[in-house]
Amino acid sequence: MWFDLEIRQRLILTFVWLVILLHGLLTGLGIIPIIIEYHLGKRTDGHEYVPETTLRIRRKPYPEGSPLLTMFTTLKDRKCRDQIHNSTMTNWATLMPAMLPVLYVPRVEWNASRWKNRARDLGWRVRKAEKLKRKIPILNDMFRQTLRQSKTPFVGFANADILFDETIIQTLQYLIRVIDVDNWTILITGKRRNINITQSDVGSGGNLTRISFLARETDFFHGKAQDYFIISRRGLPWEEIPDFVIGRNGYDNWLLVMAQKWNAIAIDGSLTIGALHQSGVDGFQSGFTTNDNDTIGLNWDLVMGFNYHRGRTECLPYYTRYRCTDHQDITESWKKRNDIVLLQRPLYPHPDERYQGLGPKC
Numbered sequence: 072m073w074f075d076l077e078i079r080q081r082l083i084l085t086f087v088w089l090v091i092l093l094h095g096l097l098t099g100l101g102i103i104p105i106i107i108e109y110h111l112g113k114r115t116d117g118h119e120y121v122p123e124t125t126l127r128i129r130r131k132p133y134p135e136g137s138p139l140l141t142m143f144t145t146l147k148d149r150k151c152r153d154q155i156h157n158s159t160m161t162n163w164a165t166l167m168p169a170m171l172p173v174l175y176v177p178r179v180e181w182n183a184s185r186w187k188n189r190a191r192d193l194g195w196r197v198r199k200a201e202k203l204k205r206k207i208p209i210l211n212d213m214f215r216q217t218l219r220q221s222k223t224p225f226v227g228f229a230n231a232d233i234l235f236d237e238t239i240i241q242t243l244q245y246l247i248r249v250i251d252v253d254n255w256t257i258l259i260t261g262k263r264r265n266i267n268i269t270q271s272d273v274g275s276g277g278n279l280t281r282i283s284f285l286a287r288e289t290d291f292f293h294g295k296a297q298d299y300f301i302i303s304r305r306g307l308p309w310e311e312i313p314d315f316v317i318g319r320n321g322y323d324n325w326l327l328v329m330a331q332k333w334n335a336i337a338i339d340g341s342l343t344i345g346a347l348h349q350s351g352v353d354g355f356q357s358g359f360t361t362n363d364n365d366t367i368g369l370n371w372d373l374v375m376g377f378n379y380h381r382g383r384t385e386c387l388p389y390y391t392r393y394r395c396t397d398h399q400d401i402t403e404s405w406k407k408r409n410d411i412v413l414l415q416r417p418l419y420p421h422p423d424e425r426y427q428g429l430g431p432k433c
């Protein structure tokens with residue numbers, strides 16, 4: 072024993088203070104939560120936190136309030152869809168400036184479009200979709216054009232009938248904190264929640280509290296269809312992506328499977344992003360979607376023999392969810408909106424149905 076008692080006590084006290092100071096510093100810099108998550112490693116519920124390699128802390132955080140996402144859409148002008156499209160216009164405009172909305176009007180409809188001015192009045196940017204197939208805009212082209220003409224760290228596409236609440240922004244803000252987004256190809260998608268606008272009143276679409284409430288109360292649609300895609304600026308290998316048209320089946324599942332082949336960080340955002348799909352009296356179709364037999368197979372024809380089953384939302388390797396406290400399960404944490412965490416999917420099928428990792432092996 073080479074110290075007397077008093078000196079030892081002082082040393083211990085100094086050490087404790089140092090630890091407290093260091094903790095304060097690391098927490099302030101946003102480092103602590105990440106280190107804690109990583110060291111937790113394997114959790115008892117079988118879910119693992121993402122490996123260290125993806126947890127790169129951005130050295131230059133994006134300034135508060137600067138735009139995070141440029142979100143584009145396009146729609147087929149049909150009077151019966153006016154109410155739905157109008158709600159979407161207002162809803163997306165309400166998420167500005169964090170989300171910048173862009174409307175693509177097909178070249179052939181440009182002169183007649185009733186939505187150009189409405190969108191501009193609400194603060195949207197309006198652009199012409201030049202390259203069309205059977206008068207339908209091509210996804211690949213719109214993505215590339217949007218990336219060229221915007222500076223946001225994320226660029227996304229969503230169908231014109233999808234309403235979002237603030238959770239889409241909060242999820243991206245979280246991801247930008249834990250992943251070096253400039254250096255990774257990230258793809259985020261999620262399941263939608265269907266509401267029937269003749270039964271659920273979304274109002275103008277601009278009351279985000281209302282949208283958030285409806286999103287919390289509404290169940291998921293299945294994971295075989297995705298209605299929105301958000302990618303980081305690094306983009307995708309566009310030359311490998313065929314000229315898919317939007318609003319026709321097939322391309323969404325293909326993108327999900329290929330994103331993993333391209334080593335993208337492919338994230339299922341269903342459990343944190345509220346995405347409401349509006350349907351009305353004419354069923355679940357909107358935007359460009361139709362059952363038009365002539366064009367229904369346009370995308371299928373491009374990627375014949377593809378295993379669509381593996382392109383379900385719940386097959387993505389990563390997912391976001393709200394942190395569950397000791398007494399909460401996942402449904403409750405979704406309603407309470409705790410902190411967001413990014414997790415790696417466990418093996419399939421997950422025994423716990425609440426994790427939505429349902430169905431056979433991907």
Ligand SMILES: *[C@@H]1O[C@H](CO)[C@@H](O)[C@H](O)[C@H]1NC(C)=O
Pocket residue numbers: 153154157185189
């Ligand atoms: C959209 O809503 C606005 C405001 O309520 C209204 O003035 C406009 O006529 C609507 N547009 C369409 C195409 O329904």
Ligand SMILES: *[C@@H]1O[C@H](CO)[C@@H](O)[C@H](O)[C@H]1NC(C)=O
Pocket residue numbers: 178179180182
């Ligand atoms: C749209 O209007 C321009 C001039 O205003 C005209 O040159 C062009 O042919 C029109 N396009 C269509 C598709 O009607």
Ligand SMILES: *[C@@H]1O[C@H](CO)[C@@H](O)[C@H](O)[C@H]1NC(C)=O
Pocket residue numbers: 251254
């Ligand atoms: C980007 O990530 C790769 C690994 O995927 C790494 O080798 C490279 O140094 C990173 N570049 C920057 C600028 O962070």
Ligand SMILES: *[C@@H]1O[C@H](CO)[C@@H](O)[C@H](O)[C@H]1NC(C)=O
Pocket residue numbers: 278280281284
């Ligand atoms: C927005 O919606 C919430 C929940 O439905 C409601 O309580 C609130 O009054 C609405 N706000 C406005 C301005 O309409």
Ligand SMILES: *[C@@H]1O[C@H](CO)[C@@H](O)[C@H](O)[C@H]1NC(C)=O
Pocket residue numbers: 267268269270350351352353354355
């Ligand atoms: C929505 O509700 C209306 C009336 O309640 C009904 O006629 C319509 O079929 C419903 N639409 C869908 C897609 O369920």
Ligand SMILES: *[C@@H]1O[C@H](CO)[C@@H](O)[C@H](O)[C@H]1NC(C)=O
Pocket residue numbers: 362363364
């Ligand atoms: C599309 O094809 C289905 C079955 O092949 C047929 O029942 C339906 O009437 C067709 N629809 C149109 C609009 O031609």
